[in-house]
Amino acid sequence: GTLPVGFGQWTNIDNLLLSDNGLNGSLPGSWEEMTSLKYFDLAQNFLTGSLPSNFSRWTNLSRLSLSNNGLSGTIPAEWSMLSNIA
Numbered sequence: 001g002t003l004p005v006g007f008g009q010w011t012n013i014d015n016l017l018l019s020d021n022g023l024n025g026s027l028p029g030s031w032e033e034m035t036s037l038k039y040f041d042l043a044q045n046f047l048t049g050s051l052p053s054n055f056s057r058w059t060n061l062s063r064l065s066l067s068n069n070g071l072s073g074t075i076p077a078e079w080s081m082l083s084n085i086a
Contacts, residue, residue: 003047008033019065020044032057041065053078062086 003023007016008030016034019041026049027042037058043065050073051066062084 003028003031003042005030007031010034012036015039017041018045023047025049027052027055029054031055034058035060037061039063042069044068047071049073051076051079055079056081058082060084 001023002025005028007013008028011033013034014036016037017039020043022045023042024046027047029052032052032054035057038060040058040061040063044067047066047069049071051071053076056076056078059081061082064082064085
């Protein structure tokens with residue numbers, strides 16, 4: 001299935017772990033509102049498209065996993081503000 005745009009309303013979620021779920025499509029820009037995220041894992045799905053620059057609002061993010069997808073493009077310069085990623 002595709003990634004629900006409505007997840008962006010979950011502004012207090014700390015962890016979003018959806019790896020290896022057969023998800024496809026692109027990362028919704030509306031998810032920028034999930035500013036409490038600390039751990040974001042969408043590895044091993046079928047995601048395509050580019051990385052949204054507005055995810056730079058996730059300043060609490062410390063772990064990010066997007067490996068084994070079909071994402072394209074470069075890492076947005078705005079992501080340099082995500083200084084807590086290990």
